[in-house]
Amino acid sequence: MKIAVDAMGGDNAPEAIVSGSLQAVQRWPDLEIILVGDPKKIQGCLEKIPGGNSGNSATVSGSDLSQKITIEEASELITMDEHPANAVRKKKNASIVVATRMVKDGRADALVSAGSTGAQMAAALLGLGRISGIDRPAICSVLPAPSGAKVLLDVGANLDAKPENLCQFALMGSIYAQMILKIEQPRVALLNIGSEEGKGNQLTQQAYDLMKSVPINFTGNIEGRDLMYDQADVIVCDAFVGNIVLKTLEGFSAYLFGLLKETLSATFTRKIGAAMVMPALKHMKASFDYTDYGGAPLLGVAGTSIICHGSSNAKAIMNAIRVAGECVEDGVIDDIERCLSHFAIKRS
């Protein structure tokens, strides 16, 4: 399996990207990584990282490594402040465009990037195209929760969605939860302001009606207060709401754990008590760690494109590569295509 990794995208590129890629090939021996970007910078990172060029790795020897990791030159870069679609059209040698082209040409099975989400989406739409039956792709995020991970989509692709888009998201999210999270009959819920049928704005009211006829295990509406509890496996919403909810959860979680740390180190007694509970608190915090899930696939395009947090560290990149590998191995895209060929979602 070959994964093209955009070495130049993200706040911590290229170091964290190269480091995460190395960790991935050391961990999963069947994997080959193509690092896409500036060869000099990538080579520099490979030489600096232990195991990168010295053969110190426990599972992959130095000579193996040179076969496992190759570099594909890409001389341009799309920054966060460029207009995504224009930049993708203009910069044919941008790392995200080259990585996407490799998937299109069959030189890679999937791609991973922590660069501009807009550019990655534009490159996928222009370079790979949509799956037949899907009007709009969706970014499919995994919400970590101690009661079990759940899928939240769309968290960033379509800011002004229509009811039929939400139905397609529901179908894609259900397949993703089934194949990647290994949930047999995923419970699919619509994020809404009330649990009863008939609640919501125009979009969710119409989507509710349509979703009843989609071949999924639709369980109705779910409210914001129940997101963390074991009530649904797939939560569907438009990207504006999904993005705000995801960031609200991330921000609040970081804020609370920060406050907790500060509170518990304020006095001597608390410090002693904190020492006794800290391992448990760290374990609890880790159960919300998004870097375990690494990346969010852009579902609905005809190829596997995994979108990472801009602030991804090496661990997140490694896990995003794992997610890419699983999507390819389990044939998630083929399954979405097959499912849509049997069932067309009616337009409202």
Added chain:
Amino acid sequence: MKIAVDAMGGDNAPEAIVSGSLQAVQRWPDLEIILVGDPKKIQGCLEKIPGGNSGNSATVSGSDLSQKITIEEASELITMDEHPANAVRKKKNASIVVATRMVKDGRADALVSAGSTGAQMAAALLGLGRISGIDRPAICSVLPAPSGAKVLLDVGANLDAKPENLCQFALMGSIYAQMILKIEQPRVALLNIGSEEGKGNQLTQQAYDLMKSVPINFTGNIEGRDLMYDQADVIVCDAFVGNIVLKTLEGFSAYLFGLLKETLSATFTRKIGAAMVMPALKHMKASFDYTDYGGAPLLGVAGTSIICHGSSNAKAIMNAIRVAGECVEDGVIDDIERCLSHFAIKRS
């Protein structure tokens, strides 16, 4: 100052409502409460609660109390599953309709209810009408945060808002933060998926442009991850997003503190450690307690109507009565009206 309190609305009515009203008159001697509902049930509660009919109160004697708390009969009740506007039109003697009418007729200065939010809004719109210059009212919630409380609106009134509605919410929220939270020049931000201008869906993009010309301290977009930090005093969004964000925060906070309690009592060592940090954790938890803020005013209608959580306890009701009193005393509605007479928000 006279406050009409809907004694029949809410999960814990009438006990918690009557008890909260009693606490309010004991705490604020200038207050008079009119409990609206079934006289027998209300009287029963008053007799059961210490201080209610026995004169045991520390600040108000029994004879004083009978002057401080009176009962207004209302023989009907609107339940959560009724269509709000239809029910309000049909049930002229419902407690929420009677309480609203008392404000309209000048027999009460404000009203408080923990019953059906939809019915309370319908009663306010039909009974009190809108302030001139306001197209749609908004429910204005206070987000408790250790860094300082902030205003979030709309959290429930208008599910499909227009850009000019968001501008009116911004103006009303700013006045509310100034008068009730005593923040001199409240920083008003638009809840969005990115911090840069030009980000967002159609609604927020258009609202951003309009908000620049509103006479408020508009500081631009705010993302979900920054909600808890000290970046804005007033956060503006449509009710669909606001309701989901508010409930997500409430739910996640309850979930995390529950998990924390469970985690810290799992082993003997942790229990000892927990005992040493528990007072600090309780203090931390209390700083997120919504019952301190009690109720959310429905801003934009020509009268003070305070909406409480359906699950309100006595403390939340007492604080909602306090908020009602402050709104009346500070002339929040007059101020919104005055501000709008000087400045008309352009339609997009």
